[in-house]
Amino acid sequence: MTVHMAKDRAAKDPVDLALRQRGRASVDFITLLRSAGRDVVAAATEAMETIVPDPSVLPEDLEARFREVEAALVNEPSYRTQKLTHEYHARMHGVVAREAFEQVRDLVEGKLRCLDDGPATLTLDPDFHAPDYWSGVDIHRTLGGWDGHEFQGFIHSEIIHKKMVAYMFGDLYGQRRDVAALAPNSSYERILDMGCSTGYFTVALAQLYPEARITGVDLSPRTLEQAHRLANANGWAWRLYQCAAEKTPFASGSFDLVTSYIMLHEMPEAAIVDLMGEAFRLLEPGGDLLFADVTRFSDMDRLQEWKADTAARFGGEPHWRASASLDLAALAASAGFTDAKTQNLGPNRYPHVLHARKA
Numbered sequence: 001m002t003v004h005m006a007k008d009r010a011a012k013d014p015v016d017l018a019l020r021q022r023g024r025a026s027v028d029f030i031t032l033l034r035s036a037g038r039d040v041v042a043a044a045t046e047a048m049e050t051i052v053p054d055p056s057v058l059p060e061d062l063e064a065r066f067r068e069v070e071a072a073l074v075n076e077p078s079y080r081t082q083k084l085t086h087e088y089h090a091r092m093h094g095v096v097a098r099e100a101f102e103q104v105r106d107l108v109e110g111k112l113r114c115l116d117d118g119p120a121t122l123t124l125d126p127d128f129h130a131p132d133y134w135s136g137v138d139i140h141r142t143l144g145g146w147d148g149h150e151f152q153g154f155i156h157s158e159i160i161h162k163k164m165v166a167y168m169f170g171d172l173y174g175q176r177r178d179v180a181a182l183a184p185n186s187s188y189e190r191i192l193d194m195g196c197s198t199g200y201f202t203v204a205l206a207q208l209y210p211e212a213r214i215t216g217v218d219l220s221p222r223t224l225e226q227a228h229r230l231a232n233a234n235g236w237a238w239r240l241y242q243c244a245a246e247k248t249p250f251a252s253g254s255f256d257l258v259t260s261y262i263m264l265h266e267m268p269e270a271a272i273v274d275l276m277g278e279a280f281r282l283l284e285p286g287g288d289l290l291f292a293d294v295t296r297f298s299d300m301d302r303l304q305e306w307k308a309d310t311a312a313r314f315g316g317e318p319h320w321r322a323s324a325s326l327d328l329a330a331l332a333a334s335a336g337f338t339d340a341k342t343q344n345l346g347p348n349r350y351p352h353v354l355h356a357r358k359a
């Protein structure tokens, strides 16, 4: 068994971000509103379990199930309150984050621009046409999606993730380090991180495999710009490209490890099938695939599945339902991989991890 020695630390922040009082208060308010709602969520869950004591009697069809559970809960105060706070959070978190950024823009903009220089490279394609399934989606219902502001990558990474999401879901880097450490070899030379976004999982790879040459791809130029700053701030020579993970410009056999962390649920089934084929092409023989994504619907009962599906539906995740229904090991095997296995790593069986090998 390989024992990985991950450095127990996050990456150096690109800039020290101290929000102004008003921005900080708004960020704290919306974060606390959502997380203070935990008691409400617990009460709503209890109400659901009382109203639906046996989830197996719920309709198999998710639309019919949605209608039936909504109708059963429509007068339940805790459920209505939960819906209201989630809806408010979904509509407002991007607005609040952007306002907080604008209040400190004069302090950070120069520092961010300085981080355009360094050992990392960034290749953006001004003529790039993103796939239809991705264009025009305000992902997570964040104002403008992944790219809605000149510094949206910074806003996503440093305000939405570090000040909002981390408060609700804990150590974001730690979750990623645990997944990165599942790769079967103790060292890799050429790693491709698909859907690298602002570089959270890529950091885990860089820390675990310091000798590897790391390449990241993403559709979103603004998040890639933030990954670029992060790499430069830490002295990492990442090569970052704007392209679809299922259609990359790299030669066959260019990598010995291909990874992705919570990208697949943003893709429809056909694109995931293409992605598996692309990952297979890009790996050299003996190379490893390591993909982590959201909990499978097949690992939930019908009520849990309804909850996850409803959260995704209202949380700006149009592909989650289809994606979370896929058997990733079977798709990997169809693409030619051997030894395709899945495991559920953390609490609530999240994340769901696929590893496979190209023989």
Ligand SMILES: C[S@@+](CC[C@H](N)C(=O)[O-])C[C@H]1O[C@@H](n2cnc3c(N)ncnc32)[C@H](O)[C@@H]1O
Binding pocket: 134, 146, 176, 194, 195, 196, 197, 198, 199, 200, 201, 202, 217, 218, 219, 220, 223, 243, 244, 245, 246, 260, 261, 262, 263, 266, 267, 271
């Ligand atoms: C939830 S984020 C995860 C980012 C990162 N891996 C992490 O650990 O935080 C998903 C990312 O996948 C990207 N993405 C979605 N579909 C993609 C595709 N077909 N090709 C490349 N990137 C994609 C999105 O732009 C987004 O940045």
